Amino acid sequence: xxxxxxxxxxxxxxxxxxxxxxxxxxxxxxxxxxxxxxxxxxxxxxxxxxxxxxxxxxxxxxxxxxxxxxxxxxxxxxxxxxxxxxxxxxxxxxxxxxxxxxxxxxxxxxxxxxxxxxxxxxxxxxxxxxxxxxxxxxxxxxxxxxxxxxxxxxxxxxxxxxxxxxxxxxxxxxxxxxxxxxxxxxxxxxxxxxxxxxxxxxxxxxxxxxxxxxxxxxxxxxxxxxxxxxxxxxxxxxxxxxxxxxxxxxxxxxxxxxxxxxxxxxxxxxxxxxxxxxxxxxxxxxxxxxxxxxxxxxxxxxxxxxxxxxxx
Amino acid sequence: xxxxxxxxxxxxxxxxxxxxxxxxxxxxxxxxxxxxxxxxxxxxxxxxxxxxxxxxxxxxxxxxxxxxxxxxxxxxxxxxxxxxxxxxxxxxxxxxxxxxxxxxxxxxxxxxxxxxxxxxxxxxxxxxxxxxxxxxxxxxxxxxxxxxxxxxxxxxxxxxxxxxxxxxxxxxxxxxxxxxxxxxxxxxxxxxxxxxxxxxxxxxxxxxxxxxxxxxxxxxxxxxxxxxxxxxxxxxxxxxxxxxxxxxxxxxxxxxxxxxxxxxxxxxxxxxxxxxxxxxxxxxxxxxxxxxxxxxxxxxxxxxxxxxxxxxxxxxxxxxxxxxxxxxxxxxxxxxxxxxxxxxxxxxxxxxx
Numbered sequence: 139x140x141x142x143x144x145x146x147x148x149x150x151x152x153x154x155x156x157x158x159x160x161x162x163x164x165x166x167x168x169x170x171x172x173x174x175x176x177x178x179x180x181x182x183x184x185x186x187x188x189x190x191x192x193x194x195x196x197x198x199x200x201x202x203x204x205x206x207x208x209x210x211x212x213x214x215x216x217x218x219x220x221x222x223x224x225x226x227x228x229x230x231x232x233x234x235x236x237x238x239x240x241x242x243x244x245x246x247x248x249x250x251x252x253x254x255x256x257x258x259x260x261x262x263x264x265x266x267x268x269x270x271x272x273x274x275x276x277x278x279x280x281x282x283x284x285x286x287x288x289x290x291x292x293x294x295x296x297x298x299x300x301x302x303x304x305x306x307x308x309x310x311x312x313x314x315x316x317x318x319x320x321x322x323x324x325x326x327x328x329x330x331x332x333x334x335x336x337x338x339x340x341x342x343x344x345x346x347x348x349x350x351x352x353x354x355x356x357x358x359x360x361x362x363x364x365x366x367x368x369x370x371x372x373x374x375x376x377x378x379x380x381x382x383x384x385x386x387x388x389x390x391x392x393x394x395x396x397x398x399x400x401x402x403x404x405x406x407x408x409x410x411x412x413x414x415x416x417x418x419x420x421x422x423x424x425x426x427x428x429x430x431x432x433x434x435x436x437x438x439x440x441x442x443x444x445x446x447x448x449x450x
Numbered sequence: 451x452x453x454x455x456x457x458x459x460x461x462x463x464x465x466x467x468x469x470x471x472x473x474x475x476x477x478x479x480x481x482x483x484x485x486x487x488x489x490x491x492x493x494x495x496x497x498x499x500x501x502x503x504x505x506x507x508x509x510x511x512x513x514x515x516x517x518x519x520x521x522x523x524x525x526x527x528x529x530x531x532x533x534x535x536x537x538x539x540x541x542x543x544x545x546x547x548x549x550x551x552x553x554x555x556x557x558x559x560x561x562x563x564x565x566x567x568x569x570x571x572x573x574x575x576x577x578x579x580x581x582x583x584x585x586x587x588x589x590x591x592x593x594x595x596x597x598x599x600x601x602x603x604x605x606x607x608x609x610x611x612x613x614x615x616x617x618x619x620x621x622x623x624x625x626x627x628x629x630x631x632x633x634x635x636x637x638x639x640x641x642x643x644x645x646x647x648x649x650x651x652x653x654x655x656x657x658x659x660x661x662x663x664x665x666x667x668x669x670x671x672x673x674x675x676x677x678x679x680x681x682x683x684x685x686x687x688x689x690x691x692x693x694x695x696x697x698x699x700x701x702x703x704x705x706x707x708x709x710x711x712x713x714x715x716x717x718x719x720x721x722x723x724x725x726x727x728x729x730x731x732x733x734x735x736x737x738x739x740x741x742x743x744x745x746x747x748x749x750x751x752x753x754x755x756x757x758x759x760x761x762x763x764x765x766x767x768x769x770x771x772x773x774x775x776x777x778x779x780x781x782x783x784x785x786x787x788x789x790x791x792x793x794x795x796x797x798x799x800x801x802x803x
Contacts, residue, residue: 219558396644418624419598421599424592424596427653
């Protein structure tokens, strides 16, 4: 009997149209791909606790978690809102040589996944999605604590300073103290993020350090703020996608925390009713808040893997 | 709340033993009642789970009786008020419910309760004290919910340890489309809202007594499932409809006095009050069709319930009387009550403009 080897997680920086994109990956290097999109204001680091279970549960799969532009260790990209991130993802997966994939999106990553899935149906009008003429094809969609509905999106886009960990954003924005205050700003970020974890979830200081890394310099906060603002000014695109949720016939799974302070189960229920390809049941994770990947990583991995293993 | 949805009615039965008649007879009677309720368009039949003869209840296995009732009717949903969840293994119960959903073609309406009779718990070796019972109740519901997705799962909890399993037959619709929680405490009422279930409140209280649990339920439902979430809220009432008010009291009076004498707070040293006083005190709805309809409309207006759960028979009332009362209820009370509630709501809407 072979001795099980620890899951190898590869970290690499790719060049995508002249800008670095940071990618964490595990599993094989070919075969169907599972793409994990993080949300605000995190990075592919968010998925680290799920990666080993996913690799084990999905032999033969490529598991890829990129840092969205302007997050984690990826370079910013002008105008990187939901309107453009679908095209960005297509370019990234083409570069990686992926030909078919399942897409998981959490928070902002969920909005990107959802709007991209709609754009891929070709029903939106305007410039056709590049995947209409070939390249990586989306086969299954998984949504985790996210939204596409205007009320929370506009609040986030217009009033980021009321939402942790952005509550201190306006202060930080002033940039008082310059680089000397980097550590304070990182501490502020961690304090805000901690509020979004379920009681009892432990994230070690070294783990926080990787999350908080971009949020010392003012530039990191500026990027997060720009990303939030993009939600507001790209609202017309998002609303068009919202109107076309009824075209989403691809198999879709909704995985939701029982207690997400931003996107309550009501959002999952609306999506379930709006998306024809959605499963009849929402998968509710107990004991999880906004980041189930931190609170209940094994459960998140299990629910993702089961959906991909089911024959359809 | 949708203003013009008509109130739905539920037939609730404890199938009580009386006069030492055989169980076969009391069970046959419930089928006659439910067939009648079905013909009047009732939403559901709810059977209470009682073990070891508690409160003279004859139904220890309500899901079996519910299935039999479903085969004898066409449209009415069948189920429970309430299944005593802590007495069951949640996975076994999930299997039964999923099977029942299949066999009844989705005609299910299931209420879960945390139980109230210590000797029933003793009989099944289940902890009754609130400190253990309530967390166990919640955990059991969580297990059922997880099983209900039809996915393989395992569960490592305080009360249940379940290895990798998968619910068969695989359920086809969310539990919250037909599940209810029975509650009187604000805490449990809030849990009903959190799970997106309906809330069943017990009989025997005045409208204002229900305000606190209803408030907690609505707040939790709104917070979790949004302002547009369908709200299912039911309160139970014992109802007897006579040809007129006086006849109704004369016919039902003796059984109501008996009901009172068998109830919890009964004081033997004091004389049993007259029927009219008891009707008021126990919050029964008794009278001719006109009076019953008025009382129902007023009660619906005061509480905002979506479902009124009617108990048409109790210990001491004859089956024949209950059937006659139920016929009058369907033919004479329901149309009158609907007109009154409609008028009330139209006036309320006009008043808001």
